[in-house]
Amino acid sequence: MTSTDLRPRSAGGAPPIRLAARLSGIRGSAIRDLLTLTARDDVLSLAGGLPAADLMPRERIAEAAERALASPTAVQYSETAGLGRLREVVAAHETGRTGRPVGPADVVVTSGSQQALDLLARALLDPGDPVAVEDPVYVGALQVLQAAGADVHPVPLDGEGMRVDVLAARLAAGFRPRLVHTVSSFHNPRGVTLGQERRRDLAGLAERYGFLVVEDDPYGLLAFDGDPPRPVAAHGDHVVRLGSASKVLAPSLRVGWLVAPPVLAAAVERLKQSTDLCGSSLTQMITAELLADEEWFAGHVVGVRRENRGRAAALTAAVDAEFGPAVTRSTPSGGMFCWLEFADGTDTAALLPRALEQGVGFVPGGAFSVDAPVDGGALRSAARLCFATYPPDLLREAVRRLARASRRPDS
Structure with a gap:
């Protein structure tokens, strides 16, 4: 069994830190890496599966926190x-x-x-x-x-x-x-x-x-x-x-x-x-x-579902308008994600840097491949977009940016 060196041996001869061999079999998360890249203020990130901050019940959470803190067990x-x-x-x-x-x-x-x-x-x-x-x-x-x-x-x-x-x-x-x-x-x-x-x-x-x-x-x-x-x-x-x-x-x-x-x-x-x-x-x-609080929770979930339905509709309509037959897409019926496939075989891993230059992020389909993590295999022309994070106007702008990036030739 081999192990992985965290750093090269220092000039003074100190031994390197060695990591367990099991780490060599774990693929890094492209999504985790993308969250760092897309944290810039100028990037609209459709990459992470992030629920909308504006739909989170912050006031209700604060009230519950205040009551909880009245107990020493909290x-x-x-x-x-x-x-x-x-x-x-x-x-x-x-x-x-x-x-x-x-x-x-x-x-x-x-x-x-x-x-x-x-x-x-x-x-x-x-x-x-x-x-x-x-x-x-x-x-x-x-x-x-x-x-x-x-x-x-x-x-x-x-x-x-x-x-x-x-x-x-x-x-x-x-x-x-x-x-x-x-x-x-x-x-x-x-x-x-x-x-x-x-x-x-x-x-x-x-x-x-x-x-x-x-x-x-x-x-x-x-x-x-x-x-x-x-x-x-x-x-x-x-x-x-x-x-x-x-x-x-x-x-x-x-x-x-x-x-x-x-x-x-x-x-x-x-x-x-x-x-x-x-x-x-x-x-x-x-x-x-x-x-x-079943009545409150049910009403809260209904509101999230209603808002997400509108956001999914905005994103998919924008994809249809900007890409037409060049892209096939899923029709979300719930959840947070829309799946795209480029008909011309666009390599979405190569598209991603151009998209970030245009101010939009997504996850290339190859990141989700079991057997082909390097080139993406059959998923290399696919992309995952999250529609839950932003309101409709920002989703439409994000898709416009993605369309501009897809029209730019590889450099």
Whole structure:
């Protein structure tokens, strides 16, 4: 096994700092890197999955914080698995979503759903264990699985989400994953939603072949019209659900959760003890109050859904007007993302520097490729745009800037 040098040996002969070999298998996040590039005031960034700051309930959060701070427990250590009140609220919320009984012992509160995914992978996977992910893939999931040393197998997507039929054929041929990860509703990055029949089929395959489905669901409540999609977990017991307050309340609360059978939840709790001991009592108390106020929370989510629907319409109309048949795009029905594909084979990684010169950022499709991180493979002519961050006028301006960049010849 080899290790990675953090710096060259100094002139004085001091040995270099060596990093663990496992880091060599983890791809850096293009999105994280882009957030640095697009932080300039002159750049309209469609790159990050950032919910709109103007839609976050800051006054309501401040009121809840004031009430929380009246209790001494708000500034004290908390239980590793999360405050009891928040776990009760999440359990009730998940019971309503799935139609299956969920108890507080099934819930572990985490620092965002990304920590939940990391702890889950550490609890379940040994190096070399096979796992299945969607392709294009949520980059955060890919990084976690690579860090765990998993053998990652991509499963293609279409307009109804993961090709569960492709997964079924591979399972019949002998593929035995430890887990299957899916962003089932309003997929990141493709924006598609797993159809209900496929959800039933996926849950059934998990029962038959003994793997766990990890249902990563930060966007499920953000359907533009109608009820949120019924979770995969509604159809079987071999499903672990990940949730988050980031997209529906505020990312800075850093409150996510994992819902799993008690034996797995207990294992995750033990790992969490070695990671951070516990989360923030203050932000958990705030989140518990807001989620428990069902009438207020429902009205808040309706407002976010309505505003996001208008923003998605503004962005897609601008794409149609500026690009016409040169680009095919998804039609968002919820969530935060629109997926573009350039008909002429435009290399979006090469387009990005020109776009930044014009004052707009996006994520090239190749960043979400499982097997072709260097050239992007089949995704090299695709791009992910986030429509949730800005109001319609700024979204239209961002698309105009992108169109100008795409018309400039490579230099």
